Each structure stands twice: as structure tokens, then as C-alpha cells.
Amino acid sequence: MRFIHLADVHLGAAPDTGFPWCEERENEIWETFQRVIRDVREKQVQLLLISGDLFHRQPLKKELRDVSYLFSTIPDTKVVLIAGNHDYLKEDSYYKTFPWGKNVICLFGETYDAVYLKGLDTYVYGLSYYSKEITKAYYDHVQPLAKDACHILLAHGGDAHHIPINMSRLKRAGFDYVALGHIHKPQIIQADAIAYPGSLEPLDRTETGAHGYILGEYAGGQVHITFCPCAKRQYRSLEVQIDGDTTQLSLEDTIRQGLQQQGMDDLYHITLVGRRDGDTVFYPERIQKLGNVLEVVDLTEPDHDLDKLKEQYRGTLISEFIGYFPSERTPLETKALYYGVQALLRSRGQR
Numbered sequence: 001m002r003f004i005h006l007a008d009v010h011l012g013a014a015p016d017t018g019f020p021w022c023e024e025r026e027n028e029i030w031e032t033f034q035r036v037i038r039d040v041r042e043k044q045v046q047l048l049l050i051s052g053d054l055f056h057r058q059p060l061k062k063e064l065r066d067v068s069y070l071f072s073t074i075p076d077t078k079v080v081l082i083a084g085n086h087d088y089l090k091e092d093s094y095y096k097t098f099p100w101g102k103n104v105i106c107l108f109g110e111t112y113d114a115v116y117l118k119g120l121d122t123y124v125y126g127l128s129y130y131s132k133e134i135t136k137a138y139y140d141h142v143q144p145l146a147k148d149a150c151h152i153l154l155a156h157g158g159d160a161h162h163i164p165i166n167m168s169r170l171k172r173a174g175f176d177y178v179a180l181g182h183i184h185k186p187q188i189i190q191a192d193a194i195a196y197p198g199s200l201e202p203l204d205r206t207e208t209g210a211h212g213y214i215l216g217e218y219a220g221g222q223v224h225i226t227f228c229p230c231a232k233r234q235y236r237s238l239e240v241q242i243d244g245d246t247t248q249l250s251l252e253d254t255i256r257q258g259l260q261q262q263g264m265d266d267l268y269h270i271t272l273v274g275r276r277d278g279d280t281v282f283y284p285e286r287i288q289k290l291g292n293v294l295e296v297v298d299l300t301e302p303d304h305d306l307d308k309l310k311e312q313y314r315g316t317l318i319s320e321f322i323g324y325f326p327s328e329r330t331p332l333e334t335k336a337l338y339y340g341v342q343a344l345l346r347s348r349g350q351r
């Protein structure tokens with residue numbers, strides 16, 4: 001039996017608020033979800049597991065109709081889902097009354113429940129959120145039925161306010177696979193047994209690295225899983241080394257090349273490090289235009305010609321301060337020297 005495990009799709013989210021590509025990203029989450037449905041069909045996946053937070057907030061009726069349509073395009077695949085803390089089952093949630101197709105099973109109980117999928121000889125277990133937070137450690141006491149079949153738990157949470165999970169306990173519980181959701185960083189807790197696929201598309205700049213879903217196979221009583229990257233974009237950090245020869249235009253060229261190499265769709269946090277020419281000032285707003293740049297942090301320090309300054313400011317504190325340091329310096333001493341010179345120059349009203 002082949003399955004796909006998804007979580008934290010967050011349909012309806014619009015990441016990177018305030019940036020020109022924000023609206024595009026809202027659509028891309030839908031497009032990537034559609035791509036997963038296409039993969040379900042092409043890879044002949046029999047079971048699609050969604051471990052909570054399919055929606056970013058309470059789903060609109062038209063959004064449920066769209067999702068339901070997509071599920072209707074994979075009629076031979078069973079879809080099992082639970083509601084997470086973002087799309088929790090609020091009293092008037094459209095989730096509760098929505099008429100899903102017959103291949104879709106919602107484990108919308110407030111307490112632990114199971115469904116048996118006959119054709120797949122598989123039990124899927126789970127519960128859903130009825131509030132934004134649950135502090136009770138529900139998964140500490142769950143276990144599969146004593147029946148010869150494949151047993152899969154859908155679970156959403158893993159932090160103090162969203163069903164804390166004792167992983168070592170869960171490892172011993174006896175499930176063939178635990179399909180986790182809520183933590184947005186993809187991670188395998190136990191090889192071929194317990195995993196978070198992470199958010200389908202990364203949703204904020206802390207969610208660096210590849211994102212996607214988990215493809216699983218159950219055969220001969222054993223599960224085997226692989227992580228399949230599928231997101232359109234990645235958040236990346238780019239560190240650029242500056243030296244005395246770097247100019248604004250040479251820097252722009254370096255960054256342009258870096259972005260092209262790593263991917264123009266990706267979203268960047270750029271940091272400038274090193275020592276720049278004493279007269280050079282970089283313009284972050286021009287760097288921002290080179291691609292999808294979220295932020296430019298300039299940590300460079302000016303590279304002063306110390307001998308020249310010492311001569312120029314002879315008889316002043318600046319000259320004395322420079323002379324205080326030996327020519328062979330530790331990195332810390334060098335840092336103190338440059339910071340000090342910079343501060344003293346600034347206090348004289350000069351750059």
C-alpha cells in the first residue's frame with residue numbers, strides 16, 4: 001500500500017506580507033497542493049493522510065468546495081484528515097456540515113477514534129482540535145487495536161500548548177506509522193515510523209530548507225518512507241564576504257550571481273560581512289531589487305588606513321588610541337581597534 005502524508009498546508013495563508021510577491025505566494029500554496037493531488041494520481045497512491053492545518057484559518061465554504069473537487073479527481077484514493085489548531089472545529093465551522101465525497105473520511109471526533117479502511121486493511125486513528133489550544137497530552141495514552149492490519153495514527157501537536165507529545169512513549173505505542181503535523185520543519189522522529197512532513201510550502205523566513213511531503217509504502221508488515229521536496233520556493237540565507245575592493249556595483253554583480261545560482265524563485269535573507277573600504281557605503285534598497293530579497297543586513301566595518309589616520313590626527317586621542325595597539329593583534333583587539341577608531345572619528349563629526 002502506498003500513501004502520501006501531508007500536514008500544515010495552510011491553505012489561505014499569504015506569507016511575506018508587504019512584499020510584492022505576497023499575493024503570488026497565496027496562490028502558490030493552492031498550486032502546490034494541486035501538484036500533490038496530481039502526484040497522488042501519477043504515483044498511484046491509495047491513501048492520502050492530512051495531519052491537520054490543511055487550512056490556515058476557518059475554511060470558507062468555497063475553499064472546501066475547491067478542496068472537495070480536488071479530492072473527487074482521485075476517487076480511488078482514500079483521504080483521511082483531522083483538524084489542527086489553525087482549522088479547529090469552531091462551533092459554526094463549515095467543516096462540520098460539509099458534504100464530502102465518499103472517498104473522504106474526516107476524523108473529526110474530539111476524542112481518539114479509528115476508521116477501518118477495508119480495501120487497504122488499514123486502521124487510521126486520530127482526533128481533531130475544537131479549540132486553538134490543547135494542553136492535555138492526549139497521545140501519551142493511545143495505542144492501536146490488537147488486530148492484524150496496518151495501524152496509522154494521525155497526530156497534530158508537539159509543543160506545550162498543542163498536545164505535548166512524549167516521543168519515546170509514542171515509539172513504544174505500537175503503531176506501524178505515526179503521521180505527525182504542526183511542526184513546520186520537516187523531521188523524521190523515528191526512521192520509517194514517526195515523522196513530521198513540515199509545512200508544504202515554507203510559510204515564514206524561519207522555515208528554511210526544502211519543503212514537501214512524505215511518500216510511504218507499507219509492505220510485508222513494514223513501513224518505508226521518503227521525503228519528497230515539492231514546494232515552489234525556499235527561504236535561504238546568503239552571506240556575502242566584503243573586502244576593501246568591493247564597490248556597490250561589484251557587490252550587486254556578486255549577489256546577482258548568487259541568486260541565479262541558488263534559484264530566482266527563492267526568498268533571501270542577505271548578510272554582508274567583512275571590512276569595506278573606509279569611504280564606501282552600501283545601498284540595501286538597490287540590493288533588494290535584485291531578486292526576492294526579504295532583508296539586507298550590513299555587518300561590514302570600514303577598513304581604515306590606520307597609518308594615514310595616525311599621521312593625520314597626530315597629537316589627538318585618535319592617534320594615541322591607534323598607537324596603543326600592537327601591529328600583531330588578536331581578532332578581538334582588531335575589532336576593538338576598528339570600533340574605537342570609528343567612534344572617535346564619528347565624535348569628531350567625520351566619517
Ligand SMILES: [Mn+2]
Nearest residue numbers: 053084085182
Ligand atoms: Mn498547527
